[in-house]
Amino acid sequence: LGGGLDIVSGGELFRGLKAGVLPDRIVFSGVGKREDEILFALESRILMFNVESFEELERIDRCASKRGTVAPIALRVNPDVDPNTHPYISTGLKKNKFGLNKEAVVEAYRDAARRSHVRIVGISCHIGSQITQTAPFLEALGCIKGLIATLASYGITISYLDLGGGLGITYDQESPPHPREYGKAIVDRLGDVAVTLILEPGRVIVGNAGILVTRVLYTKQGDGKDFVIVDAAMNDLARPALYNAYHAIEPVVKNRRQNTVRADVVGPICESGDFLARDRRIPRVRAGDLLAVMSAGAYGFSMSSNYNSRPRAAEVMVREDDFHVIRARESYEDLIAGESIPDFLLSEKSAGWSSWQKED
Numbered sequence: 001l002g003g004g005l006d007i008v009s010g011g012e013l014f015r016g017l018k019a020g021v022l023p024d025r026i027v028f029s030g031v032g033k034r035e036d037e038i039l040f041a042l043e044s045r046i047l048m049f050n051v052e053s054f055e056e057l058e059r060i061d062r063c064a065s066k067r068g069t070v071a072p073i074a075l076r077v078n079p080d081v082d083p084n085t086h087p088y089i090s091t092g093l094k095k096n097k098f099g100l101n102k103e104a105v106v107e108a109y110r111d112a113a114r115r116s117h118v119r120i121v122g123i124s125c126h127i128g129s130q131i132t133q134t135a136p137f138l139e140a141l142g143c144i145k146g147l148i149a150t151l152a153s154y155g156i157t158i159s160y161l162d163l164g165g166g167l168g169i170t171y172d173q174e175s176p177p178h179p180r181e182y183g184k185a186i187v188d189r190l191g192d193v194a195v196t197l198i199l200e201p202g203r204v205i206v207g208n209a210g211i212l213v214t215r216v217l218y219t220k221q222g223d224g225k226d227f228v229i230v231d232a233a234m235n236d237l238a239r240p241a242l243y244n245a246y247h248a249i250e251p252v253v254k255n256r257r258q259n260t261v262r263a264d265v266v267g268p269i270c271e272s273g274d275f276l277a278r279d280r281r282i283p284r285v286r287a288g289d290l291l292a293v294m295s296a297g298a299y300g301f302s303m304s305s306n307y308n309s310r311p312r313a314a315e316v317m318v319r320e321d322d323f324h325v326i327r328a329r330e331s332y333e334d335l336i337a338g339e340s341i342p343d344f345l346l347s348e349k350s351a352g353w354s355s356w357q358k359e360d
Contacts, residue, residue, distance in 0.1 A: 004021060004047070007028050026041075027198060029076065030052070033060075057075075057111065075100060075108050077124070106154075109151055122195075126165065127140050129168075132177075141163065148193060161198065207298035211292045211295075211296050212237050214232035215288065216230055226261055231267070232293065233269040234273060236310075238303045239299055252292050258283040265277040311330035
């Protein structure tokens with residue numbers, strides 16, 4: 001639909017190209033780009049690399065030289081702005097691993113300007129995710145405007161401003177600004193700075209477009225605590241266990257006369273961190289009922305795993321009263337696809353079995 005991608009791996013570049021995203025709408029971010037990933041991006045002719053360290057700048061320059069080309073780059077500045085979000089998804093504080101501080105980034109730009117196989121085209125900034133107010137974005141933008149002016153004094157022109165993403169959605173009681181309000185605030189603060197804006201509104205697009213459907217297996221009354229045990233788990237939706245994140249839980253089939261109960265909604269995985277909700281007031285359910293875990297469209301399936309050898313769920317796209325399975329449910333056979341046992345272990349196993357038989 002004309003959108004682009006912010007990627008952080010060669011795999012995301014591969015997926016994006018397969019999905020039909022134009023290379024000149026792809027930006028490669030991330031602190032740990034491997035050489036093969038850089039070469040793949042150069043061959044694909046992406047829009048730019050968001051460079052996050054001096055050593056990465058050197059590596060991209062070397063890779064471009066090896067390919068006889070010039071790599072378009074932006075440098076990612078860490079503006080030390082507190083986004084007031086969960087610490088794991090805060091990315092713009094000086095204690096975070098991302099980007100360069102304001103002083104170092106100017107030095108890095110001057111270094112880049114002297115190199116023959118990189119071309120400066122932009123500046124990048126990303127302060128965090130699930131941000132529910134515009135003030136942190138505007139504070140970061142103020143820092144970047146100052147940097148653009150400083151770079152201009154060294155003869156360095158910035159064409160693209162990648163302001164990152166991070167605009168939040170409503171999971172519970174949050175009241176994030178509408179994208180229209182966010183956009184107006186950014187444009188007003190940018191003023192007459194002549195750049196092309198790049199924005200990464202991933203969660204805003206897909207977060208509330210997806211749900212996780214799970215079936216109740218059992219209910220259990222504990223000592224002062226009730227549990228609803230479902231067939232989905234932390235391997236399917238990691239956000240509650242990882243961030244203590246809130247996801248609303250609703251019955252798929254609503255019954256207005258349904259009583260409510262306060263309970264933990266938990267999965268089958270063998271650790272206490274396996275929960276989808278804690279101490280939550282939900283409709284009273286029984287085995288076989290279906291529950292919808294809301295707002296699972298962002299960082300849902302992409303963060304799922306096969307922990308405890310659990311096959312991953314099917315993905316189903318729904319449009320009005322029509323649906324299509326866009327990713328098949330995994331099978332037990334999928335769990336061992338690609339695995340093999342080395343011959344030396346097979347021979348040791350056979351020898352051990354023979355020895356055990358003789359002793360017996």
